[in-house]
Amino acid sequence: MAQPATISPTPLLKDELDIVIPTIRNLDFLEMWRPFFLPYHLIIVQDGDPSKTIKVPAGFDYELYNRNDINKILGPKASCISFKDSACRCFGYMVSKKKYIYTIDDDCFVAKDPSGKDINALEQHIKNLLSPSTPFFFNTLYDPYRAGADFVRGYPFSLREGVPTAVSHGLWLNIPDYDAPTQLVKPLERNTRYVDAIMTITKGTLFPMCGMNLAFNRELIGPAMYFGLMGDGQPIGRYDDMWAGWCTKVICDHLGLGVKSGLPYIWHSKASNPFVNLKKEYKGIYWQEELIPFFQSVTLPKDCSTVQKCYIELSKQVKEKLGKVDEYFNKLADAMVTWIEAWDELNPTGAKSAELFNAGK
């Protein structure tokens, strides 16, 4: 098929995007990503033992935060950042000064497309974030802004401008992101299907957001990307990104922002232990049955015009409606408020944020 005469190259955005990586072991995986990640600033959030030194491969420009740094910078508010769980990554979102964030797990590698070519996942995420979403009407040819696609017959012209894209949710080949029960039943299943599509998740529809290969516009939706209270001392794990995803989608729907899912694929190499996972997820699996109806029926008042206002309102409703499911949700609701307070402190509008950063607490 004929390619369009001019395809404008995807901007690098190297001064506008931070890559946030949570890690507890090492960052060897970055070697494979070097051709694609080198131009960018990395924010490494080191989980676990702060006395351990994490080696960052040579040549990368990065800042690294361990638990001691998090405590120093946030003081008592550090209680909202999880320990011993990749949920701690959201600290990286908070301290970033950039417009866009890409977050990736340290067991995710470069995948190949069906033609055998290495996939530059970051470039695809940027394309997704820079082009509009179409949440109000499903386009049967998927992303209409992609080369070679368009809106189909019957798609109202008034909806063809779309809305700004806040989130780009990428997928994974090889080890699929299954929950523990599914992993136990199908330990050998691998995702080998390359689905060549990006689609906007329609307004009013929830989805399970995986944090393994995720990009978002921090300016548009950053404060909603709180990954909750997980891991050490908490009754639940492996629901951090799920929680962030449900909050984010509800707020995006309310504010008229778009969420896309589909390309790019990364290669997920490590299958976590399903028995360990089961223990972490156990409560989540049945709490979920209450959480989903909650999120499906949430309405935010019209005067919630910023992400922070939406999020605080959401935290109130969490306390009101989910507090009775388990005491954990009261704690989580409080942590949600703490998160917003910390976010606003580290990201004041107008003032020189650098001063506050250095002052610590």
Place this chain on the structure above:
Amino acid sequence: MSLAIKDDEIDVVIGALRSDLTSFMNEWRPMFSRFHLIIVKDPDLKEELKIPEGFNLDVYKKPDIDQVVGSSTAIIFSGYSCRYFGYLVSRKKYIISMDDDCLPARDNKGFLVDAVAQHITNLATPATPFFFNTLYDPFSEGVDFVRGYPFSLRSGVKCAFSCGLWLNLADHDAPTQALKPGQRNSRYVDAVITVPVRALVPVSGINIAFDREVVGPALLPALRLAGEGKFRWETMEDIWSGMCVKVVCDHLGLGVKTGLPYVWRNDRGDAIASLKKEWEGVKLMEEVVPFFQSVRLPREATTAEDCVFEVANAVKEQLGSRDPMFARAATAMLDWVKLWKSVGSSSSSPRV
């Protein structure tokens, strides 16, 4: 999880807008030959139909349509709408229908796609409209529900409608096609997706399948453009029909899938010539979509007929005064419900 759908529960319905169906039928022979076919000849077509041997089929022409339907209806079964007559007289549980200018497509590996088999799979496995699965259809081979998908929603709901796609000539509206005359859809997206509940979708009639027993009455020939013609981009009837189907399915707790299978659409027609005719359709969508987004059906509407009746009245009330086309559509919908009750649901086929 999947239903066992038998060959004799299926009718393949083809609306013949061209007289020579020889190459069409021969190309589809490997996929069609097991099934009973209903071919409905466009009443406006003057020439005799040429159909190759070796198929189990019934052909309906203008005199048949006139006899069964009579002249008292506002429904016009001409052009692309002739296929609806086939849906009406079929006595099978499932219908697969495609345009007569489509041929089997090839997948990414170069294999011919059995569109019929894929539609059957889509209808036989549940749909998941209440929560989006990021790995798409969890009932496909090698896939499942992802982490975070609520367990109570994993049994899904019955899939009542399967909307397939097209390679080569994509189903764009006339203005888009006129602007990009060289663009062809060459992207084979290897996925089946449930359209989420409350999300509306422009359903193209080119390559569809549905459970006639459950949603038959919701597929209806109602919205007819003043200048409706014999090219898809000169029509809106399927888009209107598809909106009805989605609204009815959402209300009745049924699922709608889109994606695979693909068919190959032959190039034909001149989009610029069609611009004048379809432009009014494009304008109408600006009213049609908000209307369907806001339609609410009462709890007492528990069948597709009930639902269509309610939608028709809502169309009359809310859109009838905006454009005579809508008023006619509402009347056609009410006529269709009556027809369906008298002809569509009787136990014996109205053979003439």
